Amino acid sequence: MASPLGPRSTALVERLGGVHRRGVMGSLDALSWFFAVFATSSLAFVESYKAFEITDALTLAIAAALLQLGAGWSVGLYRKAWRAGSVEEVHRVARAATVTTIGLILCALVVTDARRMVAAALLAGPLAAFAQLGVRLVLRSAGEKLRAAKHSSDGKRPALVFGAGVAGARVIDAMLNEDSDLYPVGLLDDDVRLANLRVRSVSVRGTRADLVRVAKATGAEVLVLAMPSSTADDWAAIGRDARTCDLEVLNLPSVTQLFGNVTVKDLQPVSTQELLGRDQVHTGLMDISNYLSDKRVLVTGAGGSIGSELCRQIRNFNPASLVMLDIDDTSLQELQLGLEGRGLLDNRALVVASVRDADRMAEVFETHRPQVVFHTAALKHLPLLEQNPDEGFKTNTLGTLAMLEAAAATGVERVVNVSTDKAADPTSVLGVTKRQGERLVASFAHSGVAGTYLSVRFGNVLGSRGSMLPTFRRQIAAGGPITVTDPDATRYFMTVEEACGLVIDAGAVGSSGEVLVLDMGEPVKIADVAQRLAREVDPPVDVVFTGLRPGEKLHEVLTSSDEDAARPHHPLISHVPVEPYSEVERAELCDEIRATAPGWAAARSSGTESAADGALLTLRQRAG
Numbered sequence: 001m002a003s004p005l006g007p008r009s010t011a012l013v014e015r016l017g018g019v020h021r022r023g024v025m026g027s028l029d030a031l032s033w034f035f036a037v038f039a040t041s042s043l044a045f046v047e048s049y050k051a052f053e054i055t056d057a058l059t060l061a062i063a064a065a066l067l068q069l070g071a072g073w074s075v076g077l078y079r080k081a082w083r084a085g086s087v088e089e090v091h092r093v094a095r096a097a098t099v100t101t102i103g104l105i106l107c108a109l110v111v112t113d114a115r116r117m118v119a120a121a122l123l124a125g126p127l128a129a130f131a132q133l134g135v136r137l138v139l140r141s142a143g144e145k146l147r148a149a150k151h152s153s154d155g156k157r158p159a160l161v162f163g164a165g166v167a168g169a170r171v172i173d174a175m176l177n178e179d180s181d182l183y184p185v186g187l188l189d190d191d192v193r194l195a196n197l198r199v200r201s202v203s204v205r206g207t208r209a210d211l212v213r214v215a216k217a218t219g220a221e222v223l224v225l226a227m228p229s230s231t232a233d234d235w236a237a238i239g240r241d242a243r244t245c246d247l248e249v250l251n252l253p254s255v256t257q258l259f260g261n262v263t264v265k266d267l268q269p270v271s272t273q274e275l276l277g278r279d280q281v282h283t284g285l286m287d288i289s290n291y292l293s294d295k296r297v298l299v300t301g302a303g304g305s306i307g308s309e310l311c312r313q314i315r316n317f318n319p320a321s322l323v324m325l326d327i328d329d330t331s332l333q334e335l336q337l338g339l340e341g342r343g344l345l346d347n348r349a350l351v352v353a354s355v356r357d358a359d360r361m362a363e364v365f366e367t368h369r370p371q372v373v374f375h376t377a378a379l380k381h382l383p384l385l386e387q388n389p390d391e392g393f394k395t396n397t398l399g400t401l402a403m404l405e406a407a408a409a410t411g412v413e414r415v416v417n418v419s420t421d422k423a424a425d426p427t428s429v430l431g432v433t434k435r436q437g438e439r440l441v442a443s444f445a446h447s448g449v450a451g452t453y454l455s456v457r458f459g460n461v462l463g464s465r466g467s468m469l470p471t472f473r474r475q476i477a478a479g480g481p482i483t484v485t486d487p488d489a490t491r492y493f494m495t496v497e498e499a500c501g502l503v504i505d506a507g508a509v510g511s512s513g514e515v516l517v518l519d520m521g522e523p524v525k526i527a528d529v530a531q532r533l534a535r536e537v538d539p540p541v542d543v544v545f546t547g548l549r550p551g552e553k554l555h556e557v558l559t560s561s562d563e564d565a566a567r568p569h570h571p572l573i574s575h576v577p578v579e580p581y582s583e584v585e586r587a588e589l590c591d592e593i594r595a596t597a598p599g600w601a602a603a604r605s606s607g608t609e610s611a612a613d614g615a616l617l618t619l620r621q622r623a624g
Contacts, residue, residue: 025136026078030065032131033100033124037061040123041116060117063107064100064124071099093132101125156183158219160211160247162238163226164189164197164204171226172200185218208238215245223247291372291414291508292317298370299324300355300403301377303331305464306418309500310374312339323368325351326377355399358406365406374503375403376418378434385429386551390600393593396433400440401590408449416507417441417455419515421492424457424560428551436589438515442580445513454510455578456503458518459492459556468493468526472533480541482530485548489527490555492520502572509569513580517558517565519572 041057072078075095101121108117159175159182161168168187175182186205187197197204205214214220223242242249297314301307302324308331311324326332332350337343351368353360355377378396379385385392400417407415419438422431438455445453462469468491475482494502499518506516530543548554558574559565565574581589 026069026072028135029072029077029096029128029132030068032135033064033068033128034061036124036128036131037064037104037120040120040127043120043123056117057120060104060107060120064104064121064128067100067103067107068096068128071096071103074099089136090133093129097125097129097132100128156181157221158183158185159222159224160184160186160188160205160215160218160220161202161224161226162188162208162211164191164194164199165226167226169199171224172202176200182222182224185220186214188214208241211238211241212245215247220247223249225249225251292319292504294318294320295371295413296321296369297323297372297374298365298368299374299376300326301375302326303328303335304376305461305467305496306500306503307374307376308335308338309496310376310503311335313497313500313504314374315339319372321349321368323349323351323364323370325353325355325364327352327354355403356394358402361402361406362409365410365412369410370407371413372507373403373407373412373415374418374507375400375415377403378418378437380420380430382422382428382430382551383549385433386549388600389429390593390597392429392433393436394597396430397436397440398590398593400437401586404440404444404453407451407453408444408447411450413451414507415441415444415451415453416503416510417453418503419455419457421457421459421520421556421558424557424563427553430551438578439581440586442513442515442578443582443586446580447583452510452512454506454512455515456506456510456518457515457558457576458494458499458502459520459558460494461496461499462493464496468529472530476533476537476541480534481544482534482541483544483546484527484530485546485552486554487527487545488525488554489548490523490525492556492558493524494518494520505570506573509573510575513578515576515578517574517576519574520558523555 038057038061041060072092075092077089077092077096101124104121104124105118108114108121161171161175161184163171164187168189172184172187174180175184184200184202187199187202188206188208188211189204190207192207194204195206205218211223215223223238225238239249292314297319299307299311299314299322302311303326307324307326311322314322324332324335326335329345329352332352333343333345336345336347336350340347351364353364355361355375377399379392404415417437419434420430422428423435423438424431426432426435438457441453441455461467464470472482502518506518510516527543527545534541534543559576563576563578565576567574569575
């Protein structure tokens, strides 16, 4: 639907109500003074109108208009485009009015009836100032309505923003960008003192209790949460209210709020905090950025869930270069699209390589000479690795070794290996291979090579590919049922933003040879999450329990029974010493993997996987 005022009128009023071009606002301010002086001059002579000299009044009014232009420019009133009202603008209008009034009084002393004209000048000052502020308010309101009509005709979705603070203002700025598919129609904030406040021309229309009413009144389709200090209970309550009026709920991640580089692409669907029933973990990213700023950084497994989020956060620290390595070219294209808005794969920093190829890894490290490496490349699906253990050992163990050898050969300053809680008291091939990776990293740390080599261990990441929530949602979309292994099974969970923020933190505070364990909060009962999701759909779907699979634990742990953890530097990161492999043990481990891998492949082909059980048991024992 076209704008009712037509494109020319829309463009004109947008210029007036949005940016207030300097010449237009200066002219309107001058007219405000002209008419204010003329009116107050008439009022000053109301008792003796015959004494009124129209020439004096016109002279004074013209002088007032010119004085306003000069005073307004001198106090900076026309040097900045004011999209929204502010206390600073009111102060500048008042200062300009004061300067103009003083100049006007001096001018009044030379006219016929100086006493009356001075009185007129004193009355004109407040009148003109209020007129100027009123004109600005009217123009902004008109501009807001026309922008709303224009964005509606462009197919943009009306959105409410919860949070009228700095984060909310950044979200609104991003929405007002022409590239956004959202348009702000109102703000909500629990601080009742902010009622009717306007942020970037958008009004605060109420508190959380008014959500349903305001959503209906504005026709909002989306609710954006911009609340850095919100708790899990806040999320749950807002989510329930939003569902009653069919609002899509989006969230501004805490990391984006921290750095302030807000785009509409940063907004993400909300569900994780409500489902977990736990608060967001806040990291100290700004305190530790020095080890990434102006450094050459390489991320392996960059196309994965952890790797891609790490790349996104690392870019905020302005590294000298960021090399993104993955074996999956499609994932690299998606990564480039997310980071740069294009997927031409024409950036030399995008590297297709397998960590299992030691020669290729050596070539990549020699070419790019990274100073900091984040190693996230791994096979992670526990049941598949139980069936294909050779693939797990070749990627997670030998691939880690290839990365470490390339790093040591090129003098990398810091290596951060991303591990998993399944490495603590491992019972699965996944856990065993990741534990071996931790010990390999520690062995390089103790081998005398330059640089810091450490591992970071954490639990399940919500929203990552193949993880619990995406799997549950796909099962719901298919009509159910939702499958859960055991009604009592618990896991540690963390959002991908939290996990990557703490990985970066850990890279700064860890000592060489350590395993750093992230605080995951309290473990979450998987069945509770599944049942909550099942109840949200209409009709509800069933939850079916399938039993624990080989290698799975009922309850995961973050540290082994024989590990001593301490937190000397960071309240959310524990430091755990890990026993390194000796050079002899390292060589024996690698030789055994290479020797036994063909046997596993043959056993699969013949259907006699048990033929490899003995070798697998030996490798499990080597995990330590």
